[in-house]
Amino acid sequence: MSNLLSNILSPGFFFSIFRISAPILYATLAAIVVEKAGFANIGLEGLMMFSALFGSLASYYAGSWVVGFLTAVIVGVVMSLVMGFFAFQLQTDIILVGIAINLMGSGGTLFLCKIITDITEGKAMASTTGLVTSGICIPNISIPLIKDIPFIGEVISGHSLLTYLAFLVCILTSIMLYRTSLGLNIRAVGENSNAAASVGVSVLKIKYIAIGFSGLMSGFGGAFMSMSYAQGWSQDMVAGRGFIALAAQAMGGGECLGGMLSSLLFGFAQALGIKFSAVGLDSNLASPIPYAITIISLAIFGFVRINRAKKPKVAA
Amino acid sequence: MTRKREIIFSIVRGAMAIMIALLVAMLLIFISADGDSFGEKLSVTAEAMKQLLVGPIFRINATGIKFEGKRLADVFAAMIPTIFTGLSVCVMFAANQFNLGSEGGIMLGAFISAIVAIYMPLPRGLHALVCILAGGLVTGLVMLIPAILKVKLNVSEMVCSLMLNYIIMYIIKYLMNTSYADKSKGQIQTYPFLNSSKLPALSQAPIFTSSKLSWGIVIAVIAVVVMGFFMYRSRWGYQIRMIGINQDFAKYSGMKVGFVIVLSQIIGGFLAGAGGGIEMLGRYPSFSWSALPGYGWTGITVAILAGNNPWFVPLAAFFLAYLGKGCDMMATYANVPTQLIAIVQGVIFLFFAAESFLSRYRQSLVVKTAKEEIAAKMASSEEGGKKDE
Numbered sequence: 001m002s003n004l005l006s007n008i009l010s011p012g013f014f015f016s017i018f019r020i021s022a023p024i025l026y027a028t029l030a031a032i033v034v035e036k037a038g039f040a041n042i043g044l045e046g047l048m049m050f051s052a053l054f055g056s057l058a059s060y061y062a063g064s065w066v067v068g069f070l071t072a073v074i075v076g077v078v079m080s081l082v083m084g085f086f087a088f089q090l091q092t093d094i095i096l097v098g099i100a101i102n103l104m105g106s107g108g109t110l111f112l113c114k115i116i117t118d119i120t121e122g123k124a125m126a127s128t129t130g131l132v133t134s135g136i137c138i139p140n141i142s143i144p145l146i147k148d149i150p151f152i153g154e155v156i157s158g159h160s161l162l163t164y165l166a167f168l169v170c171i172l173t174s175i176m177l178y179r180t181s182l183g184l185n186i187r188a189v190g191e192n193s194n195a196a197a198s199v200g201v202s203v204l205k206i207k208y209i210a211i212g213f214s215g216l217m218s219g220f221g222g223a224f225m226s227m228s229y230a231q232g233w234s235q236d237m238v239a240g241r242g243f244i245a246l247a248a249q250a251m252g253g254g255e256c257l258g259g260m261l262s263s264l265l266f267g268f269a270q271a272l273g274i275k276f277s278a279v280g281l282d283s284n285l286a287s288p289i290p291y292a293i294t295i296i297s298l299a300i301f302g303f304v305r306i307n308r309a310k311k312p313k314v315a316a
Numbered sequence: 317m318t319r320k321r322e323i324i325f326s327i328v329r330g331a332m333a334i335m336i337a338l339l340v341a342m343l344l345i346f347i348s349a350d351g352d353s354f355g356e357k358l359s360v361t362a363e364a365m366k367q368l369l370v371g372p373i374f375r376i377n378a379t380g381i382k383f384e385g386k387r388l389a390d391v392f393a394a395m396i397p398t399i400f401t402g403l404s405v406c407v408m409f410a411a412n413q414f415n416l417g418s419e420g421g422i423m424l425g426a427f428i429s430a431i432v433a434i435y436m437p438l439p440r441g442l443h444a445l446v447c448i449l450a451g452g453l454v455t456g457l458v459m460l461i462p463a464i465l466k467v468k469l470n471v472s473e474m475v476c477s478l479m480l481n482y483i484i485m486y487i488i489k490y491l492m493n494t495s496y497a498d499k500s501k502g503q504i505q506t507y508p509f510l511n512s513s514k515l516p517a518l519s520q521a522p523i524f525t526s527s528k529l530s531w532g533i534v535i536a537v538i539a540v541v542v543m544g545f546f547m548y549r550s551r552w553g554y555q556i557r558m559i560g561i562n563q564d565f566a567k568y569s570g571m572k573v574g575f576v577i578v579l580s581q582i583i584g585g586f587l588a589g590a591g592g593g594i595e596m597l598g599r600y601p602s603f604s605w606s607a608l609p610g611y612g613w614t615g616i617t618v619a620i621l622a623g624n625n626p627w628f629v630p631l632a633a634f635f636l637a638y639l640g641k642g643c644d645m646m647a648t649y650a651n652v653p654t655q656l657i658a659i660v661q662g663v664i665f666l667f668f669a670a671e672s673f674l675s676r677y678r679q680s681l682v683v684k685t686a687k688e689e690i691a692a693k694m695a696s697s698e699e700g701g702k703k704d705e
Contacts, residue, residue, distance in 0.1 A: 042474065090670035095414050095474070099616055100665045106610075107658025114653040115348035126653075243478045250475060284490035291479040291486075295461070298476065302469030 007275045011154035016274065018159060021267030022166040023048070023229060026221035027245030028252070028259040029173050030214035035254050036177060037210035038190035043083055043098035044218050045242025046105025051076040051222025053109045053128070056233045057116060060131040065138050068227055073219035080215025084208050102242075110235050129232030138162050138228040160228040162220060167260070169220070174256035186210055218242070247294035251301060262297075266290045321681050329674050333667035337660045341368070344659065345652055364650035371645030372638050387641065389519070393528035394637035395630065396598065397422060399536040400591020401615025402622065402629045403543050404584040410547065410624045411580040412560040414474040415462055418588040419612025420481030423605060424458060425451030425589025426596040427488050430506055430603035431496065433513035433596075443512040448593040455589025456582045458484070463581035467574040473581070485608050498602070505604035515598035530598025536630075539587065543626040556580050588612065617665050636661065
């Protein structure tokens with residue numbers, strides 16, 4: 001137990017929390033913005049899988065992480081707009097569109113990886129981990145001055161570019177939602193799309209922007225997964241982060257700050273799981289913790305919300 | 317619109333969705349095909365498509381095409397788990413509950429059934445029944461978590477059930493590693509099931525034999541009939557469908573909405589769990605699943621293709637099983653990765669779920685019907701007018 005504690009109180013542990021939280025934060029921001037626009041995108045998981053695959057492939061073939069990163073982002077945005085086309089133009093239930101994207105994202109990416117690279121590992125598997133080297137991964141950045149501060153320097157400095165970007169984008173998203181007319185329009189469409197339409201807001205356009213934004217964020221998250229978190233794409237590597245993000249969105253009350261805090265909570269739980277296995281406990285015992293925390297916290301938040309809704313009635 | 321035209325429209329629409337998916341598949345195969353010239357690539361693609369479309373039932377070789385009963389039996393065998401998850405999703409989606417827990421549910425049911433099959437000796441026949449019921453009941457109880465949280469605290473059943481899938485998987489993996497694994501085997505698997513618990517193979521006839529096809533398929537068909545009558549001929553089934561169509565209406569007309577929502581998810585859980593048990597006892601000698609099996613997601617596709625109607629579930633399950641087998645054949649004989657199924661399935665899914673897909677065609681049918689009705693009315697009123705004269 002003391003062994004576990006000393007493991008947890010190390011700077012490496014806190015460092016890993018931020019690293020693990022970053023992709024969850026990207027997906028959470030995606031979930032927050034579409035939720036503000038009044039719908040749910042449960043296809044984040046699949047979008048991140050496609051972005052991760054194409055990002056790693058492009059960075060390998062072009063030999064540059066910039067190309068890979070841009071490809072991942074473009075793939076994410078284009079696929080999310082296709083989702084939007086099905087949902088808004090062809091009137092498909094957005095949840096079903098999400099499920100379809102996830103279906104394709106788990107098996108379809110493996111198919112594409114096989115036919116594009118001609119690599120097969122054993123009979124069934126394939127991955128791009130053999131192709132992506134550290135040279136074409138997104139670089140890590142050590143911050144001058146801060147990196148020399150003991151403990152804090154080790155925790156904050158040396159992260160991937162995309163990790164810092166995640167927290168920056170979180171702030172920017174919050175500004176976008178509450179300080180720009182675009183954000184106002186997004187929230188108006190989500191609150192009452194008829195009212196928004198009556199004052200001249202193009203509801204369809206706003207919805208496309210919102211789902212496109214979720215694709216953009218999935219692109220960031222996917223690129224981070226295959227080009228920084230791991231070197232290369234492998235099957236089901238996103239491992240439910242797109243789903244966890246839906247929970248983080250709900251837990252954070254649909255706001256950016258809350259979403260960031262709940263992403264960090266999930267990062268903490270996963271980092272804890274890794275430390276569990278480091279001291280010899282079965283990691284399968286620690287792995288379900290974030291998922292269980294999600295259900296429990298959703299229940300608590302639901303309970304609080306319902307009590308809050310009841311109170312004014314009692315006073316009246 | 318007349319009933320006949322409704323049917324024609326659904327058939328055309330389904331056929332179009334399938335055609336588009338096959339075109340996408342063909343395009344992907346063509347791009348990935350080995351070959352230097354256009355013609356060469358085309359012949360490789362044609363060969364692969366032939367395997368996909370007729371391979372599941374026929375053996376294709378130089379001398380011609382020959383019926384293969386074993387392959388057909390494999391297709392039927394693959395239907396067993398997806399019929400159960402399909403029914404499970406139908407019941408929950410019909411009540412407008414997007415519970416995605418069938419995936420974890422079928423794994424949990426399979427695991428519980430396996431444990432009962434190994435550690436609880438009972439007479440033959442009864443043993444299998446107890447295993448399957450245990451798997452179903454435990455899964456049904458677990459589905460109480462998202463159901464009650466939804467009804468009491470308005471927690472999204474979708475997020476909750478997704479999380480449960482992962483929790484179930486990890487806990488089963490943990491239990492396998494620590495308590496139930498047969499340490500003498502290289503792979504992580506349980507001790508073998510007792511013979512009394514196994515579901516026997518359906519057919520021993522050489523033309524139609526497959527080690528994978530058990531009596532489970534008969535149980536699956538019975539489940540379809542039961543669920544079909546339940547959804548369309550029982551009070552609870554009616555309430556489930558009514559809540560799915562308009563929850564407020566159901567509430568104001570005096571239905572116990574909360575109870576019915578919980579009920580639909582318990583039934584959904586039971587079906588998924590029982591399906592897991594049947595799949596396990598009919599097909600495997602011991603439990604060795606180390607990841608979610610994917611049948612839950614296929615079940616969602618089945619339910620969408622069937623329009624949440626249990627009577628169409630076997631048809632949808634057969635279609636997907638046929639495609640799956642076709643992709644396997646293609647992987648074996650034409651060297652196309654079998655995961656193509658995921659893309660084909662996804663595309664078909666999307667177009668089936670798209671409500672406005674071919675809406676112009678539908679509109680033209682509606683207009684045509686209306687015009688005919690008007691014409692008929694005019695004709696009859698003219699006749700009436702003549703009589704008056």
